Amino acid sequence: MLVALELLGLAAFAASGAFAAVWARLDVFGVIIIGLTTALGGGIIRDVLLGINPPTTLRTWPYLAVSAATALLVFAFHPVLARLRRAVLLADAVGLGLFAPAGTAIALNAGAxxxxxxxxxxxxxxxGGxxxxxxxxxxxxxxxxEIYAIAALAGAVLVAVGHQLRWPPIPVTVGAAAVVVTIRLVSLWRKWNAPVARGTGRPAGE
Amino acid sequence: MLVALELLGLAAFAASGAFAAVWARLDVFGVIIIGLTTALGGGIIRDVLLGINPPTTLRTWPYLAVSAATALLVFAFHPVLARLRRAVLLADAVGLGLFAPAGTAIALNAGAxxxxxxxxxxxxxxxGGxxxxxxxxxxxxxxxxEIYAIAALAGAVLVAVGHQLRWPPIPVTVGAAAVVVTIRLVSLWRKWNAPVARGTGRPAGE
Amino acid sequence: MLVALELLGLAAFAASGAFAAVWARLDVFGVIIIGLTTALGGGIIRDVLLGINPPTTLRTWPYLAVSAATALLVFAFHPVLARLRRAVLLADAVGLGLFAPAGTAIALNAGAxxxxxxxxxxxxxxxGGxxxxxxxxxxxxxxxxEIYAIAALAGAVLVAVGHQLRWPPIPVTVGAAAVVVTIRLVSLWRKWNAPVARGTGRPAGE
Structure with a gap:
């Protein structure tokens, strides 16, 4: 089931990239490349920072296939699929909830x-986004x-705390994912935003 | 001869970067840095993904010298050199034809x-671009x-197929380069473009 | 004292990032992330190119703490702190003077x-910038x-020359830092700029 959720999250990330690329009037190859980059980019950065070569996300063909197929579907049917906006946001939250805790666990296992x-x-x-x-x-x-990075960070911190306290990793990761998804969805629902600095912006002469 | 073609391709990539930088009103150091980045960037990304440290393109001084010298020439003589647009496009196609198949071969040799x-x-x-x-x-x-990424991908796939079928690598790479250059030049000549998605673009509220 | 100067340089880099992020109306997490990226980004790129995993700057908690705290201070007090513009420019020059020579020395030690x-x-x-x-x-x-990249390059070349001639590394690095800071501050004071290409810019049809 974790694998199915992971592919769902990748598809949501790929869809968000493909929609943005279609709206920017990119051609079909541009849409696929942006879809792949959005879905796999976070894992590529993680593996480059950890020295895992070549990156896992580029070596796992179901990741590539699901991401490219999703981007192609969005390219072909974007006027219809745009109505699924809520479903994409939900799947994107699931993706964030899986990838941030899993990335933390991978980095801890690599000795960081x-x-x-x-x-x-x-x-x-x-x-990726x-x-x-x-x-x-x-x-x-x-x-x-929007509350996005902080939701990811909350899940990461929970995994790290669990690792320090030697809690069992599987329930901790699942719990962290649930926390990320909850923070993300509640903040979307309640339209929470992080504060912006007060003041009049850039002073003259900058 | 391969080395001469490789340096020609790097010079074309550096020239395309330097022209864009001159037109964006960058200063002379900015023009050189963009020229170097355009020429060497693809190889740097490849080596970072494969864990080849430091990247080969940064370790090979003729690459650096040819790229920097080309960027400096463009900076000094860009009004004259802009007339050579067709020559630069041709050399750029040669560069693409060499670097995409060669990058594929390097990745296969690294075990990807x-x-x-x-x-x-x-x-x-x-x-790099x-x-x-x-x-x-x-x-x-x-x-x-324009047909650019897909030309590169066609050459890469050809090298990969040849590798799977254990064809001799040198003729395969040369053939792949010829395919890339042909696709690129014919698409320029016939003004082929990849399709863009139909529809009215970004829906309201995004 | 070197460590104190290093943290001062990081704080200056983080401040320059945080000011730019506040002026771009990012939220508080965006300001912290841009502050961290500006302060630590140069070292991260260096370590990725050299294959030092995970990057030193991400593994050294005082770097993270000083950079994040500086960004948070800028977020909270940016109208007051903007008056310290000269102090930030001075500290930024010190940071550049330390990081470019030190990065060169680290790369030489890694065998580049x-x-x-x-x-x-x-x-x-x-x-990072x-x-x-x-x-x-x-x-x-x-x-x-502005004269910025060339000041960094001058310091880097001085360290490399010293390494080739087997001069003692500590005084060479200190001297290179002094050269970088001097070039940077004099060019700011005298409003030196590098030359831009002559001509009418991008030709029609590009």
Whole structure:
């Protein structure tokens, strides 16, 4: 079931990339490449930072197949699929909930210190979306609004705490995933946003 | 002769970066850095993904010298050199034809699975241009129009198929390069473009 | 004292990132992430290129703590702190002066050829700021104006020359840092800029 959830999360990430690419008027290959990058980018960054070569996400063909097929479906049927926006947001939250805790656990197993593992886990969750926005010339959405990075970080910290206290890893990871999904969905539902700095912005002459 | 073609391809990549940087009004050091990044970026990404440290392209001084010298020439003589646009496009196609198949072969030799090697080979070909566009705040051209990534992927797949069937590597790589160059030049000549999704773009509220 | 200067440089880099993020209206987590990226990004790129996993800057908790705390201070008190612009520029020059020579020395110790070490050292100095500008959708400032990359490169070359001539490493690194800081501050004071290409810019039809 974990594998099925993982593929669901990858498909949601790929769909979010493909929608953004279609709206930016990219061609079909651009849509597939952005879909793959969004789905696999977080894991690629994680593995590059940990020295796992070549990255696991590039070596696992079901990941590639599911991501590319999802991007292609979005390319072909995006006017219909755009109505599934809520389903995509839910699946995206599941993906974030799986990838951030799993990235933290992988980093801990690779011998990283706990705070390093938390940062790498958070990056695993948010890195694909950040690469999508970079390639499409947007300031990454995750940095601008909504509770997203902090949900990923909460899941990462929970896994790291469980690792320090020698709790059994499987229930901890599942619990961390549940925490991430809950924070993410409640913040979407209640329209929570993180605070922005007060003040009048960039001073003259900058 | 392969080495001469490789340096020609690097020079073409460096020239495309330097022209874009001059047009974006960067200073002379910015032009050189963008030229180097465009020429060497694909190989750097390939080696980072494969764990080849430090990247070969940064360790081979003729690559650095040819790329930097080309960027400096473009900086100094860009109004004259802009007339050579067709020659630069031809040399760029040669570069793509060499780097995508060679990147695939390097990834296969490093033990990557075939589909991973194809993706890494394609990235070797298109990565430098994508980094150029990212640094200059453009959506990467390769994702937007023209047959470019798919030409690189075709060459990569050919090398991978040859590797699986144990064909002799040198003729396969040369043949793959010829295929890439042909696809690229014919698509330029016939103004082929990959399809863009139908529809009215981003729905309201996104 | 070197450690104190290093943390001062990191704080200056984090502050420059946090100011830019506040002005771009990012939320508090975005400001912290951009602050961390600006401070630690150069070292992360260096370690990824050299195969040092996970990157040292992500493994050293005082680096993380000082960078995150600085970003948080900027978020909270940016209208007051913006008056310290000169102090931040001075500290930023100190950071550049430390990180570019130190990055070169680390690359040489990892066995990189001298010209590779110079490029990696320069990248260590300018990489964090370039990542800041990329994430905020700006053409990296370091490529556009001011004497910045060349100051970093001068320090890197000095360390490499000293290494080749077997000069004692500590005084060489200190001297290189002094050269970087001097070039950077004099160019700021005298408003030196690197030359931009002559001509009318991008030709029609590009």
């Amino acid at each position: 210190p706990v705070y390093t593992a938390c940062l790498i886990g958070m990056t695993t969750g948010i890195g 950040a690469m999508r926005d970079l390639l499409l010339r947007e300031i990454p959405l995750v940095l601008r609004r | 699975p075939v589909y991973t090697a194809c993706l890494i080979g394609m990235t070797t070909g298109i990565g 994508a980094m150029r566009d990212l640094l200059l705040r453009e959506i990467p051209l390769v994702l937007r129009r | 050829p001298v010209y590779t070490a110079c490029l990696i050292g320069m990248t260590t100095g300018i990489g 370039a990542m800041r500008d990329l994430l905020l959708r700006e053409i990296p400032l370091v490529l556009r104006r």
